[in-house]
Amino acid sequence: MGGTAWRAGVLTLMLTLVPALPEAAVAGPSTVLTEWPTWPEIFRVITLRDYNTRVVVIGATLLGAAAGLVGTFLLLRKRALLSDALSHATLPGIAIAFILMTLRGGEGKNFLGLITGAAIFSVLGTASVILIQRHSRLKDDAALGIVLSAYFGLGIALLGIATRMEAGNAAGLTAFIYGKTASMLFMDAVLIAATALTAAVFCILFFKEFTLICFDGEYAAAQGWPVTRLDFLMMSLAVVVTVIGLQAVGLILVVALLIIPPAAARFWTHDLRRMLWLSGLFGAAAGFAGSGLSALTANLPAGAIIVLTASAVFLVSMILGSARGLLKTSLERYRLKRKIARENLLRAMYEWIESCSTDRDAAACVRRAIPFEAMLARRSWTSAEVRRTFRHLAADGLVRPTPPDAYAPTTEGWEAARRVVRNHRLWEAYLIARADIAPGQVDWGADEIEHILDPEMIESLEKMLPQGPGGAFPESPHPIGPHRGDV
Incomplete structure (x- = not known):
């Protein structure tokens, strides 16, 4: 009896903590789990056999491509957060447009009217940010946060008024917040296609101008370029893409399509043209794959899946990117660290042989056998680091072990x-001659640079020597002896 009462109490507590279990969960596992799509179904979606699937997938793909192209310049212009404020500022425009069209006896959910209101308020939101930035002492992030929260709060309030109107509940205005890709019509896809084409054309025509203001706006202004008008054109393209993308992914997630594809593309190349087209390709791939996955599985919101697909592309790019990926940069950092350790040890060996003159080391100097302890004393490196570096040098045939404990x-x-x-000494000579650094202070500065000097720089430094290139070996401008420094 007591056990039954205890189990009943636990069940009551669980039902209290989780009051709103879905009916599907109560009905049993067979109604919760969704069957995996079959290969014929996957092939049918990939080949766009169904009309509705064809409209949605093509529309989402073109939207992703347009967002990727325009977002490239937004990212390089450091306007990523501005695009977020721009997207949130569209909500009051949508609500006001619906209210006005309903009061005039028109169709409140007319798509063209709604996106017109969204476009007007996105421009107002952008102008508000610029006004706060130019006429106040607030920083950019504070201005963006103020505008984003103010416009979004206004939009939520107006949305509450709109949904209480006679036609408000049927308008489906909340679809503009979260997106509703599955409801895309043929004319919506045509509008997105026209937007994508327009974005591509403007990105090609104004590639040089956008590149200039993205990398050095002050220089562009000094050269007489209309930076303000170019900025307005760039933000206008962002406004158009944002407004068109509201129905597909919603105002909360549309910023992801503008920023994630170019951010992913940047990991693969240092060339802006390639980055631009890679960004468009990644955006299109995210739109295609996300809408296709949503079509294959019931109850999966297409907008969220599109953004998650783009995020997956970003994650793969961040790890495997051939230009700035984590694996590549980690490998390059390891190679540079190993090169610095090798060159520091080689320099320490040369300087020890060059400076050794005591009777105790005379025999070692003659046969050039450097004691391990002598190398250990020259820098603040550990015994394990020195031995590991000696092993690397020996493996490359640059040193050979000499008993008892020397190389x-x-x-x-x-x-x-x-x-x-x-x-090292060429750079020391440069620092003494051109930077007016005392000879006793140049060793550390040269130690930081000598590992990355390219042949052209070395040739330029050699021309500074009195004897010219190929002359006598330069002498050290400071006494050489045991010293401590960074590895």
């Missing part, structure tokens, strides 16, 4: 050490 440079190692020391 001697090979012919190739000696030449490599001479090149490293020469580059």
Whole structure:
């Protein structure tokens, strides 16, 4: 009896904490789980056999392409948050347009009227941000936060009024907040196609001008370019794409289509043209895959799936990107760190041999065998780091172990050490001659730069020497001895 009462109490508590379980969950697992699509169904979606699927997928794909193209310049212009404020500012425009059209006895949910109101208020929102930035001491992020929250709050209030009107509940205005891709009509897809074509044409025609103001707006203004008008044109394209994308992904998620594809494309290239087209391709792929997955599985919101697909592309790009991916940059950082350690040890070996003159080290100097402890004392590196670096040098044939605990440079190692020391001293000479740095202070500065000098820079530095290129080996401008420094 007591056990039954305890179980009943636990069940009552669970029902209290979770009061609104879906009916499907209560009915049993067979009504909750959705069957996986079959291969014929997948093929049917990919080949766009069904009319509704064809309209939705093509519309979402073109929207993603347009957003990717325009978003590239927004990202480089550092206007990512501005596009977020722009999208949220559309909500009061949608609500006011619906109210006015309903009061005039028209069709309150006329799509063209709603997006016209959205476009007007997105421009007002952008103008509000610019006005606050130019005529107040607030920073950009504060101005964006104020405008975004104010316009969105106004939109929610007006939306509440609109939904209480006679035709308000049937208008489906909340679809503009979360998106409703499945309701896309043929004319909507045509409008998106025209927008995508317009965005592509303007991005091609004004590629040079947009590139200039994205990378150096002050220089463009100094050269006489109409920066304000170009900025207005760029933001106008963003407004058009945002307004057109409201029905597909909603005002909350449309900013993702503007920012995520170009952010993903930036991991793959350093060339702006390639980044532009990769961004359009990634946006189109996200639109195609997201709307296709939504069509295959019931109760999956297409807008959210499109954004999640774009996020997956971004994640893969961030890790595997051939230009700035985490794997590539981590590998390059490891290689540079290993190169610095090798060159620092080679320079330490050369300087030890160059400076050793005591009777105790005379025999070692003659045969160029450098004691391990002598290298360990020259820098603030650990014993494990020095031994690991010596192993790397030995594996490359630059040093050879010499009993009892010493290392001697090979012919190739000696030449490599001479090149490293020469580059170091060339840069020291430059710092003394051009930067007016005292000879006793140049060692650290040269140590930071010598590892990244390219052949052209070395040739320029050699011309500074009195004997010219190919002259005598430069001497150290400061005494050489055991010192401590960074590895």
